[in-house]
Amino acid sequence: MRPIRRLEPAVILAVMGREMANFRTFWKSTVFTSTFEPVVYLLAFGLGLGTTLVADVDGVEYVQFVGTGLVATAVVFSSALPAMFGTFVKERFQRTYDAILAAPVDVEELVTAEMLWIGLRAAVFGCFPLLVTMFFGLDPEPTMLLVPVFAFVTALAFAAFGITVAASVAKIDQFNYVTTLVITPLFLVAGTFFPIEQLPHGLQVLAQFNPLYQLVELVRGACFGLDPVDALRFAGLLTLALVMWRLAINRMTKRLII
Amino acid sequence: MPAIELHGLTKRFGPINAVDGLDLVVDEGICLGLLGPNGAGKSTTMKMLTGQAIPDSGEIRVLGFELPQDAKQARAEMGVVPQLDNLDIDVTVEENLAVFARLYRVADVGAAVDRTLEIARLTDRRKDAVDKLSGGMRRRLLLARGLVHEPKLLLLDEPTVGLDPQIRTELWSLIDGLRSRGTTILMSTHYIEEAERLADEVAVVAAGKVIARGTPAELITEHAGQRTAEVYGPPDRLTEIRGEVEEAGLRVRAAGPAIAIVAAETAPPGLIPEEAVHRAGSLEDVFVMLTGEEAE
Ligand SMILES: Nc1ncnc2c1ncn2[C@@H]1O[C@H](COP(=O)(O)OP(=O)(O)OP(=O)(O)O)[C@@H](O)[C@H]1O
Ligand SMILES: [Mg+2]
Numbered sequence: 001m002r003p004i005r006r007l008e009p010a011v012i013l014a015v016m017g018r019e020m021a022n023f024r025t026f027w028k029s030t031v032f033t034s035t036f037e038p039v040v041y042l043l044a045f046g047l048g049l050g051t052t053l054v055a056d057v058d059g060v061e062y063v064q065f066v067g068t069g070l071v072a073t074a075v076v077f078s079s080a081l082p083a084m085f086g087t088f089v090k091e092r093f094q095r096t097y098d099a100i101l102a103a104p105v106d107v108e109e110l111v112t113a114e115m116l117w118i119g120l121r122a123a124v125f126g127c128f129p130l131l132v133t134m135f136f137g138l139d140p141e142p143t144m145l146l147v148p149v150f151a152f153v154t155a156l157a158f159a160a161f162g163i164t165v166a167a168s169v170a171k172i173d174q175f176n177y178v179t180t181l182v183i184t185p186l187f188l189v190a191g192t193f194f195p196i197e198q199l200p201h202g203l204q205v206l207a208q209f210n211p212l213y214q215l216v217e218l219v220r221g222a223c224f225g226l227d228p229v230d231a232l233r234f235a236g237l238l239t240l241a242l243v244m245w246r247l248a249i250n251r252m253t254k255r256l257i258i
Numbered sequence: 259m260p261a262i263e264l265h266g267l268t269k270r271f272g273p274i275n276a277v278d279g280l281d282l283v284v285d286e287g288i289c290l291g292l293l294g295p296n297g298a299g300k301s302t303t304m305k306m307l308t309g310q311a312i313p314d315s316g317e318i319r320v321l322g323f324e325l326p327q328d329a330k331q332a333r334a335e336m337g338v339v340p341q342l343d344n345l346d347i348d349v350t351v352e353e354n355l356a357v358f359a360r361l362y363r364v365a366d367v368g369a370a371v372d373r374t375l376e377i378a379r380l381t382d383r384r385k386d387a388v389d390k391l392s393g394g395m396r397r398r399l400l401l402a403r404g405l406v407h408e409p410k411l412l413l414l415d416e417p418t419v420g421l422d423p424q425i426r427t428e429l430w431s432l433i434d435g436l437r438s439r440g441t442t443i444l445m446s447t448h449y450i451e452e453a454e455r456l457a458d459e460v461a462v463v464a465a466g467k468v469i470a471r472g473t474p475a476e477l478i479t480e481h482a483g484q485r486t487a488e489v490y491g492p493p494d495r496l497t498e499i500r501g502e503v504e505e506a507g508l509r510v511r512a513a514g515p516a517i518a519i520v521a522a523e524t525a526p527p528g529l530i531p532e533e534a535v536h537r538a539g540s541l542e543d544v545f546v547m548l549t550g551e552e553a554e
Contacts, residue, residue, distance in 0.1 A: 010360075096346070102338035104330045
């Protein structure tokens with residue numbers, strides 16, 4: 001008889017395998033959007049603003065400033081949103097979780113697998129803006145290999161956030177509140193398009209608590225030179241991911257086990 | 259050791275007592291039909307057997323495991339076919355099966371997929387996306403998915419609900435095949451015919467309790483009778499006959515446009531009108547007498 005173990009790797013891989021099988025049916029559109037969006041942003045902001053209004057930020061060419069910042073945008077939009085919508089749809093409309101939890105899988109494994117899958121995807125998509133920016137003159141650096149790691153950890157936190165939200169709302173239209181009140185402000189005050197030093201002092205302090213700002217700083221560090229304080233930023237993101245992971249499991253258990 | 263033992267099981271949803279002191283023992287190797295009207299608590303009971311619902315009180319043992327604490331191990335040895343289809347519709351037939359074979363840690367995934375495709379007679383459709391299948395094929399796939407790990411116990415929650423008669427018959431022969439190979443089956447249904455065709459024993463559930471239990475023949479003897487007499491006619495006349503027959507101590511139920519007098523063999527001569535149609539007592543009589551609901 002199989003002993004009861006928690007977080008069995010084979011089970012987690014099997015749940016991720018289900019996601020992968022489904023992803024194969026729609027990856028083209030997702031990859032297209034993920035490549036095309038940073039290009040649009042770069043052309044609009046980087047070249048639009050960059051050639052007319054702002055030449056550089058702290059010695060970094062504006063197009064590269066935005067391009068590196070867009071990694072965080074790509075990460076949040078390929079983690080929090082798919083987690084929210086995907087979880088809700090699978091739970092409510094497709095009853096996928098009902099099927100999975102009838103197999104020897106528990107909620108902890110299910111949530112962990114969903115998070116890891118979204119994290120891996122977002123780590124890849126997070127690199128696209130960087131690759132695109134290289135066509136705008138960004139020089140490759142060995143430290144850039146850390147970018148997918150930073151993206152992965154941040155995406156885990158946002159995936160868990162999305163799952164938590166999905167497990168807490170009664171109706172799918174309540175997601176609008178979350179995108180408007182949480183995601184959009186985080187995305188705008190992350191230092192992607194302008195340095196946060198431009199903001200009033202209060203907001204600057206608040207931005208320190210914005211995981212996306214921390215990710216933006218880490219990515220720029222990996223591109224233009226890391227700083228000892230970046231270790232602290234990374235530890236912060238890691239802690240957030242861990243806390244959100246437990247929270248997501250807790251909320252999903254309440255939702256799925258009646 | 260019985261495959262399933264439930265004692266004093268209760269489950270409340272706010273003010274609703276979905277399961278209300280349910281006792282049930284299912285021996286290994288039999289097919290037990292849980293027959294009950296809508297809302298009787300059949301699906302809720304099934305959910306508690308997989309640990310997807312936690313009872314408010316009572317004991318659950320499934321395949322020797324104590325639930326809910328050992329639910330994961332119990333689930334490893336049982337297959338579940340849900341009331342509502344939850345296949346991955348964009349993915350191919352074989353991938354649906356392979357995903358579940360991996361969830362159940364089946365050693366040879368390829369062989370498990372081939373075997374279950376064979377059972378569901380979907381081998382030639384293996385590369386098709388599920389949303390290209392007909393309703394009957396989807397149901398067969400749903401059943402096959404519950405069999406990838408050759409479970410000892412199979413939970414079927416209304417396996418043929420909403421299907422046309424031909425597809426239903428198809429599924430019945432599939433389920434019958436599993437039963438004859440020794441798989442223990444717990445099947446909920448509100449189709450009388452389904453219970454008659456497949457179940458070795460039937461437990462009638464109403465308002466969250468088992469109110470009768472036995473083989474179909476035992477239940478018919480105990481709760482209906484050898485013969486049932488059906489009388490057709492104008493409503494006034496039927497009301498009159500019903501009054502007389504009930505006066506004499508017999509039990510009567512409405513049966514669509516007619517009335518049905520159960521245990522007609524016990525009636526004194528002359529009580530039952532000449533024009534009555536006599537037939538053998540049925541599980542339907544039992545169901546309606548016990549639950550007060552018209553059967554399907
Ligand atoms: N998640 C839930 N939350 C609240 N009430 C529920 C929930 N699940 C079931 N119920 C209620 O519990 C009762 C029993 O429902 P259940 O689904 O177990 O019945 P059933 O016998 O399977 O019926 P059917 O034949 O219609 O499938 C019903 O009154 C139902 O409304
Ligand atoms: Mg039901």
